[in-house]
Each structure stands twice: as structure tokens, then as C-alpha cells.
Amino acid sequence: MPEPTSDAPPTTGLHHVTNICTDMDATKDFYEDVLGFHTVKMTENYDDPGTLHYYFSPTPDGEPGTTITYFEYPNSRGQPGPGASHHFAMGVEDEEMLLEWREHLLAHDVRVSPVRDRTYFKSIYFTDPDGLVFELATMDPGFAVNEEVPGTEFIDPHGDEGDDQ
Numbered sequence: 001m002p003e004p005t006s007d008a009p010p011t012t013g014l015h016h017v018t019n020i021c022t023d024m025d026a027t028k029d030f031y032e033d034v035l036g037f038h039t040v041k042m043t044e045n046y047d048d049p050g051t052l053h054y055y056f057s058p059t060p061d062g063e064p065g066t067t068i069t070y071f072e073y074p075n076s077r078g079q080p081g082p083g084a085s086h087h088f089a090m091g092v093e094d095e096e097m098l099l100e101w102r103e104h105l106l107a108h109d110v111r112v113s114p115v116r117d118r119t120y121f122k123s124i125y126f127t128d129p130d131g132l133v134f135e136l137a138t139m140d141p142g143f144a145v146n147e148e149v150p151g152t153e154f155i156d157p158h159g160d161e162g163d164d165q
Helices: 024-034 095-107
Strands: 016-021 038-044 052-057 067-072 088-092 122-127 133-138
Touching (some): 024 052, 095 133
Parallel strands (some): 016 067
Antiparallel strands (some): 052 067
């Protein structure tokens, strides 16, 4: 494995993700009823008192790395583009579990994409009540599929299309 090229101090990985919703009750219902998450904290935004800040996790204790939080701004609307998140992905064990999730989401009247093969994993996409895009992605086959050491070369996702050979 190649050595890091930076002298940045280490991190432990992703701690949590924070998003914005327009209706905390609808968001809470979505996380609890559709995704099966636990509400692990209900508080206010420390930097904007009076703004709701709820924490959701697939685990009852909301360990770092499992938590998704929301600020509620009722009369707001985001603008996709630079500085905004395109989507975020949560992992599932395998394609069988991915198909189970797809059926579960459809049974809860959530519009969900067909399974898509992303070379390194298979995934489905859907949105929360405010239109934030979620992805559920399989763990395998992983990033070593088309190179010995992941991240050491540029991989053209279109293969040899357009080559004369």
C-alpha cells in the first residue's frame, strides 16, 4: 500500500453527516418508519438557538460514524451545485440485502431506482421527504476490482470505447 503523501494528522473516518430539512416531524417519521433508524438525540443547533437539531442512527446509541443529523429550516429550499452534497451512501452487506431494501422502500411508497452496477458495488437510489438523494450500496466487490492497489491509476469507466484496436 502506498504511503500517504501528506503530513496531515490522522482521522478516525467519517463521524456524522448533517443535512437540512423543512419539516422535522416528516424527517423523523422517514428515518424511524421507513429506514428503521433510532432518534438518538433531539436538541437545538448550538450555533443557531431555536433551530431544531435531531440525530438519527441505525444503532440505539448513535455511535460516531453511524449518525445522520438534521437542522430544521421550515421555509428554505436548497440549490444543487458546488458547495452542496450530491448524495450520500449507506452500505448494505450484499445484493440480496439491496434487493430486500428495494422492496421495503417500494412497500413504503418510496420511489426507488432499479439496481445499478457501479463496477465497485451495486446500488439503489431514493430521496428523503425534502428530495435529498440517498444511495444504498453493497460492500463488494470493492475498489480493488480493476487495479492491484486502489487509487494508483486513472480508470476510464467507459473502457476502450472509441479505440481502434
